[in-house]
Amino acid sequence: MAQTLYDKLMSAHVVREEATTALIYIDRQLIHEVTSPQAFEGLEMAGRKPWRLDANLAVPDHNVPTTERSSGVSGIEDPISKLQIETLDKNCSDFGINEITMNDVRQGIVHVVGPEQGATLPGWGIVCGDLHTSTHGALGAFAFGIGTSEVEHVLATGCLWQARSKNLKIEVSGELNEFVSAKDLALYIIGQIGTAGGTGYAIEFAGDTIQGLSIEGRMTLCNMAIEAGARVGMVAVDDKTIDYVKGRPLAPTGDEWDKAVAYWQTLHSDVNAKFDKTISFNANDIKPQVTWGTSPEMVVSVDGNTPDPAKETDSVKAESIRNALNYIHLEANTPINTVAIDKVFIGSCTNSRIEDLRVAATVAKGKHIADNIKLALVVPGSGLIKKQAEDEGLDKIFTDAGFEWREAGCSMCLAMNADKLEVGERCASTSNRNFEGRQGQGSFTHLVSPAIAASSAIAGHFSEVK
Amino acid sequence: MEKFTTLTSIAAPLDRANVDTDAIIPKQFLKSIKRSGFGPNLFDEWRYLDHGEVGMDNTKRPLNKDFVLNKAEYQDAKILLARENFGCGSSREHAPWALEDYGFRVIIAPSFADIFYNNCFKNGILPIVQDNKVMDELFDFSGEIIIDLESQSIHANGKSYTFEVDVERKRRLMNGLDDIGLTLQYSNDIKDFEKNYFKTYSWL
Incomplete structure (x- = not known):
């Protein structure tokens, strides 16, 4: 049966199916300092260990100062910001979780660092205690934000219970005008369908305009999917996706790379896949927003x-x-x-x-x-x-x-x-x-x-x- | 999560309706990065005469001697009695965390706010609904009360009362299973999945 990209990705990750929900395997959990402290403490209180250490990657981002940082975490003025980052450092060190710390040159916003490091890959189930996790869907992954108790659940079990979303295709065709970007496209779409327009759906962005966007542009668009009410926003894998991932520090190499690419090339909705809803836009109509x-x-x-x-x-x-x-x-x-x-x-x-x-x-x-x-x-x-x-x-x-x-x-x-x-x-x-x-x-x-x-x-x- | 089968304890009578989550644990304590240690700030505004903030030494603060939890006879209470709509207001999970951290395992009231009621089970607390007549009898009794989850009964002052509890929630409490514990019952399914998954997607 013809499947949508979302359905393909969900099916590949189902550990256990129940009537209205499924236990989904998570390939990658990204962790930052704001939504993780209670999750780590919960693990500790229950005497549990992370299910799979490698699945996790942490980076502080919400509280970090953007000015001079030479005095490190101890130099942060706001006591709550400082405490949150210190706690992240300590938890990652205690539990053995890979963390890119504040003064590491690779540090940055979790949704920028993930793809940049090859720490989020096509085909993956990706979560983070932050709603803008939908960003990673730009690589043909299914990625969504979760709350602190779910962060703890994924740490402890490597999985998450999820109800299936319905499928919404947003198709955009035509060329974007000069200085009209993926951001304008995202705001325009949200203006048209409303902040609840995607509620209950996983959105796949498709059409020649989307194919024309760079991976960065697709990330901008998928990032805003949550502002349209959808937890998941995604774009099918194409050559641009594969070129983007190639050579990233955590991307596969050699024979494994070839195998990965062969699989990733299947990550698109089948021609006759049925969407619960399709909405079309013309890119020529869009001005800066x-x-x-x-x-x-x-x-x-x-x-x-x-x-x-x-x-x-x-x-x-x-x-x-x-x-x-x-x-x-x-x-x-x-x-x-x-x-x-x-x-x-x-x-x-x-x-x-x-x-x-x-x-x-x-x-x-x-x-x-x-x-x-x-x-x-x-x-x-x-x-x-x-x-x-x-x-x-x-x-x-x-x-x-x-x-x-x-x-x-x-x-x-x-x-x-x-x-x-x-x-x-x-x-x-x-x-x-x-x-x-x-x-x-x-x-x-x-x-x-x-x-x-x-x-x-x-x-x-x-x-x-x- | 600690298993719950039976509990024998005196009950602290909090004779108020509409106790909201901000009264249970005031919002200034939500800035914490912890999920434990909220017990000393449970009902903070009622328990202490001064204004509580994060980081204060609670043992040095002036107590409101009229507040039920500060009375000598209720120091070891593991059961809390309350009136209608207990746990209303914001959905903060800190409220059951604070109650549990203080030592309460059972709350008996004529009604509870929905989200709070659900959050209790997730945190090892048994919320029991009883009508106003039974509540009055329990409020009037100061001896030990026995809660038996298996038979879904309360024994107090020589009388027995029954209560309702969802079968699945009862099973979870009796086995000490929180959300994670429940999922970990499927550990073998997860391991089987992984074996197959990492074989198929060998580059991972």
Whole structure:
């Protein structure tokens, strides 16, 4: 029977099938400092050992400072951040789990480091105590975020109970316009289907536009699948996937590589596979996107206006528009490209890969951030990306243009470290969530692509690339 | 998880309805990286006269002598009696962690909040529902109470009462199986799967 990619991957991992749920084998668990301490303690209290040590890889990312780090973990000012990272180091050392520590050049955001190290591979079942784990689906894997008690469960058993998701195909065809990226595509799709549009589904992104995306771009798209309500987002394996994985430190080599490739080439939905739902989009229609509100679905084109709740016939929607505009201090019908910003953040597991930094640098080159911009941060997704960018001279372009060039980490995406917005500050951010207070209490987040973040930093307000 | 078969203990009477999870364990303690050690902060705002924070030496804090858990006669209570809707409010699993860490194994109330009720079983606590008439009788009795999970009965003051419990949850408690323990019952299935899996996908 013709199968979807998701069904193929699930079937390959079923240890035990029950009526409404299945015990699924997990190839890789990625671990970070925020959602793991209680899981390790639970193991210890019950006198249990990790089922398979090799399945786990840890890296601190949420709490790490992005400024100077020479004094190591003990130099972290915030006591809770410091304690969480120290606890991760201790747990990994006590249990014998491989950890890339804070001052290792390979350190970075867990969802950037995994693929970069070949620690997440096509065909795998991948989990992490972080919802943006869907990122790894870009490699033709099924990857999803879990909670702390599930982290402990996977540590102890190597498996997880999962109900099967339904299959949703999102098909995109046509060429993306210049400076329209995977991020714009993701925001556009979420704007169209809503933040609950993918609830209960595993999304497979398909079509010639998706095939045309780089692996980095596919990661950006799959990363945002969770913001459309789907726990899993994925793209079929093709030559780009295989080229991307080849030579990664943890990727197979020699004969084993050939065997792996032969299997990976089967990781696509069969021609006649049945999806529960298919939604199609045309890439030509898509312009650069800017969120105007407090949910990723509240999005307009950069040349568009904030909505008018008075024109909304659905009273619940009208109320939510009113609340969002009220929170974010914008009037209805405001052209978004007239809205001034205070800070700019280029980074996060959505947009901190080399390709993101290159496009932002292209836009920033030879220009300077506007006078009203208090801070413009560029935070690479990993130490290796930072190094590569420096080898390409990107850091110089950014610093010449007035941006700050930082160490790798989650940074200003989530206000868990020193990089935060102050009350009332407005930010053009390449991250993935614009919820109230996400980047700091009482602050305003607008999600954009790296190109738009850079062009807005230069203009001082939201702006397309000029 | 500790097995639960029978329990003999006096019961601490917390004569309040709608005890929410923030009262059980106030939110400032959630910043902890631990899942154990919440016992001293159970019902923190009721138990102590000052405001509790993470890292305080609880043995040096002023006690609210009127609060039930601070009374000499209830020091060894492993059973908690409460009124309607116990465990309402946020779904924090820290609430059953704190109750269990303090030493409670059984909570008897006329009703419980759903998520809290589920979380109790996951953490080795038996929540028992009894109607208000039985609750009044239990609140009036100060001697030892026997809880027998096998026969699903409570024995107090020469009287016996029965209670309902889901068969699967009862089995889990009686065998001391938490979620992980349950899955580990299938250890052999997992090992068989692995043998085959690593043969098929030899590059892993």
